[in-house]
Amino acid sequence: MRKLFSLAMGMILLFSLVLAGCSSSADSSSQSSAGGKATITLWNRWPELNDVFKTTIADFEKENPKIHVKLTNVPADQYVAQLQAAIQGNQLPDIFGFNPSLSLPQLTGLDVIHDIDDVITDQKKTQFVDGTWSEGFTTLNGKVYQLPLMSGYHYTNMMFYNKKILNQYGIKSIPKTWDEFLNAGKTIYEKSQGKIYGLIVAGKSSASYETNGEIMSMATAISPEVFWNSGGVTGINYKTGKYDFDTPGIIQTMQYFKKLKDNNVLHPNSMQSDDMQSKGLFENGKAAFTWDGTMAAGIFNNDGFKDWGAAPLPTKDGKPSYEGFQGESPAGLLVSKNTKHYKEVKTFLNYIIDHFYKNLATDGVEEPPIQSAMEGIKQPYPQFQQVVDIQDKIKILAPNPYESNVKAIDVVNNAQGKQPQDDLGNILQGYLSGQISNIKETLKDRTAKFNKALTDAIKSSNGKVSASNFKFSDWTPFKPYKGN
Amino acid sequence: MSEPLLSNQKPRVKLNTSKRRHRRYYWAYLFITPQFILFVGLTIFPIVMSYVYSFYQWSGIGPLENFIKWENYKELFHDTKFWHDFLHSLEYMVGQTVIVMPLALIMAILFNESKIKGKTFYRTLYFLPVVTSTAIIGIVMANIFGNKDALVNNLLQTFHIIKHPIHWLDNPTLAMTVMIIVGSWKFFGIVMIYWLAGLQSISADIYEAAKIDGANFFSTLWYITLPILKPISAVILLLTVVNGLHVFDLVKTLTDGGPYFSTETIDLFIYNYAFASDGIPRMGYASSAGILFGIFVFLLSIGIGWLIKKAGQDEKVKGKS
Structure with a gap:
């Protein structure tokens, strides 16, 4: 009987270990190491940004030795499923890429994202290209939630x-x-x-x-x-x-x-x-x-x-x-409401504005959302400016139905x-x-x-909401729409 | 003196046997427990929750708030895409079953013959696709069956069988055919092993007796091998059918459901609705599709199960007569 009891206890212990292994005490959000170094986690879903993030994070960590940024590149086609699971399990990383399948009202309604008004101040807002701060895409009820990573003209x-x-x-x-x-x-x-x-x-x-x-x-x-x-x-x-x-x-x-x-x-x-x-x-x-x-x-x-x-x-x-x-931001970052290191997250987001955008242009991946980031950079390849010029010409500011009625x-x-x-x-x-x-x-x-x-x-x-929210009689195609 | 002793000993023996038996049960339960907990947590719970989700309009995140009764099911019944995909799943299953079942049996009979040399090598060779990742097979086959500069078309053109490349995966019928062929090739090895197991369970004495009676290979096959294999063939049929109804990774990587959804199966339909990366995910709707299809598979399995039972009973009756 004693043998049986020992075995039963052993089994229970083993099983609890398995479960503990599955549940993982350290969730995917912020962690602090013994040395007082804060770790912030970041999920990226744009493969073309992998290298730009890597470079920016390496430089950031040199300048901020007390902060470690743990980057995870999530395959694009698995991203929504992974976000769904993370939100359900309260395991969102500190910073994560936006996906239109999970809209801003949905995420704010669940109270899982943090506004970044103290990162994107009114003065900073003016540096971004026209139309960047747009209801339902980057802002909601006047608060900024999303930090754009690329120009809104991306993917022309x-x-x-x-x-x-x-x-x-x-x-x-x-x-x-x-x-x-x-x-x-x-x-x-x-x-x-x-x-x-x-x-x-x-x-x-x-x-x-x-x-x-x-x-x-x-x-x-x-x-x-x-x-x-x-x-x-x-x-x-x-x-x-x-x-x-x-x-x-x-x-x-x-x-x-x-x-x-x-x-x-x-x-x-x-x-x-x-x-x-x-x-x-x-x-x-x-x-x-x-x-x-x-x-x-x-x-x-x-x-x-x-x-x-x-x-x-x-x-x-x-x-x-x-x-x-x-005014949508095809690529942008959101901050988890449950982050334990909001101060460090803010430092990192500010670093992105100051350095990531420049790296983005230097690597020739995409036009940054701040025009001034392009100044003084060496053309990454001869055709870069040609591509940017075509893109800027083709993308035209158009009506946004969310601007007049966020519902x-x-x-x-x-x-x-x-x-x-x-x-x-x-x-x-x-x-x-x-x-x-x-x-x-x-x-x-x-x-x-x-x-x-x-x-x-x-x-x-x-x-x-009424049908008139989707009707813009003062809009003329091919002309930038200023009524948003 | 001896009588009372005997009468006292009997219950003690009973008690000991019962104790031992109980102790055996405890052990059994103990070993089953971890598996049972995992089974309940990872299989039963998700199945039950799928039933719950199917009555909600839910994107997969946040609380279940929007209870919509039977709306998802009503919509599903009117969704032509769902029924088309249902049909594609059936087409794939029937195609795979019709190809794999007899061909694997023929191959198993050949490999069961003691005269063939290098049996183990060939068995391993045929079993290789089974252990290869389906996703990898899908990607490789998509290149092999490509339209331009692809292996199959190049070979056919080299041997002057065709003049212009065949657009294998751009044509709905050909795309489904390629998918069935590739799926059958992948699943072939395991079915062959099932048949082999059945063949090897037949006693050599029966064949010997038949040989003495002057039976040739075909009459032995027809009157001895196939009837004895009847019960196991029903089990193999069940496994092949269920496997054929759940094809996901091959479709995703080989055709991605194309052209124009002509090879999209129910599994891909569910995936696309539950985890849509461009659009709003509809976990509730996807769950109702899963439930409906699950019920169909369950009924089909019961039907085949009945066949298995009947086949077993027939064999017993024949054995008695």
């Missing part, structure tokens, strides 16, 4: 070309119209005997947001009322206050993609490629052009691919296209939950694979479903 779609291929096959000027682009692509395919294609894009389901953005961006040259914005409230015609996907612009852009495919201009692997695979094929000379976001420039540079140039996306008649900027965030979130999950990139996949024959009807159906979800969400807000 543009065209990248392989200079060597263009020279080799006699393409003298960069195509501006769809016809010019089609002809250039056909020439390259024919002259290279099918070895090189005109265009590679990332069209795989997991990367469909890329083609979605390219379609909507090019479509603005035909139907400017519906713009694209990577992190904002996109797809709404702010003249009518309703979603609109069956615009002539979007339909014709979809049809143009099909034309590119049928004429062997679009690389056959396009619809199976994710963003890295498409970049790889472009860098390896399998396609003369690629359409991609701004961040591709930094990746080409890091990969050692030098012989490229950038230009705006071609449009039907060569007219300019644009993308909206609604509109809940309505948009509720509507998003009920709207179809597919985006225009998925629909393009279906159109090119022959599963969708009538693109106009498909887009019309999608528009109806999106509007129904929006109308239902407005109704369920019990009068707190």
Whole structure:
């Protein structure tokens, strides 16, 4: 019996150890070591920022030997799940990257984030580009919650070309119209005997947001009322206050993609490629052009691919296209309310403003949200300024429905939950694979479903939000909207 | 004197046996306890909570506040995408089962033959995909079945079987076919081992007797091997069916549900709703999809379980007659 008792105690002890191991006494937020050194934890979800964070943290720790910043790079596609678990388990890190799937009102409603008004003072606010401090994105009820890491213009779609291929096959000027682009692509395919294609894009389901953005961006040259914005409230015609996907612009852009495919201009692997695979094929000379976001420039540079140039996306008649900027911050940091080292967190955030932005520009990853951070820096690669100029020209300040009524965030979130999950990139996949024959009807159906979800969400807000919150009669597309 | 002694001894023996038996039970319970606690915490609790979540509109964070009764289920019944994905899961399961079950049996019969040399080597070779990560297989196969500069198309073109590359993963039917073939190849080894285990449980005496009676290979297979394997074949069917209905990592890495959701299965549907990285996660809705599909798998398993029982009973009846 004694033996049995000892064994039982042993088992219980072992099991408690296992459980203790699972639960981990040191949660993912602030820790203090015996030497009085404070450790603050940081979750980053943008792979292109890994190195910039690493450099900045190393310098920060040299200057602040009593603070250690523990950086964790979380894979982007697992980030939401990890945040969900961390919030549920009260294990949020001190600082973590924002994800639009978990909105500011949701996070403040749960009381899990700390405002950073004492970091972003009124004087500091003025240093940031126009429109940065925007309700529902970086601020809520007048309080600042998010520290932007990059310019709000981040992720502007543009065209990248392989200079060597263009020279080799006699393409003298960069195509501006769809016809010019089609002809250039056909020439390259024919002259290279099918070895090189005109265009590679990332069209795989997991990367469909890329083609979605390219379609909507090019479509603005035909139907400017519906713009694209990577992190904002996109797809709404702010003249009518309703979603609109069956615009002539979007339909014709979809049809143009099909034309590119049928004429062997679009690389056959396009619809199976994710963003890295498409970049790889472009860098390896399998396609003369690629359409991609701004961040591709930094990746080409890091990969050692030098012989490229950038230009705006071609449009039907060569007219300019644009993308909206609604004050959202596609990449930014939030601070956990439960941090035990808010003082150290503040020191680090101030260091980011003073040093991270400069490192960001020096490394050529992206344009920082403070223009002055660009001053006096050495161009990281020759095309950097070219890319920044295109980006600054394409992104135009657009209406933000949250500015007039912050409750509109809940309505948009509720509507998003009920709207179809597919985006225009998925629909393009279906159109090119022959599963969708009538693109106009498909887009019309999608528009109806999106509007129904929006109308239902407005109704369920019990009068707190109205359709007029999404209507901006004083807005003119292509002109920066100052009414926010 | 001896009689009372005997009468006293009997209950003591009983008491000792019962004590020993109880002590054995204690040991058994003791060893089961950690596993049982983990099972309740990590399996039963999440299943129960899935039922709870399915009645809420919930994004996966914060308290469960918005109780919406049967709304998620009602929406699910009208969600054509859910039913399409349901169908894709069934297509995959049927395809994999139809390919794997007979082919693995044939291979197992061959490897069960004592005449074949290097059996262990081949068995290991066929078992290798089983122990390889499915995600890695998906990524590698996506490259092998690519449209341009990919192994399969290059081979077919080299041998002049095709002139232009086949767009394997851009065509809904071909993409599903590739997925079934790759999934079958991955699962093949383990099913072959199941069959082998069944074959090796058949006594050699039976075959010897059949041989003396003049039975050839095929009549032995038809009249002896297959009938004896009937009960185990139902178990293998159950395992193959359940495996085929839960395909996630292969779809995620090989086709990502494309083109245009034509290979998206229920597991991916649930994942996309529960952990949407571009959009608001809908844990409640994803849970209701999981519950509905779980009930279907459960009913299907009961059906196959009944088959197993029936197959076992048939064999007993035959054995008696």
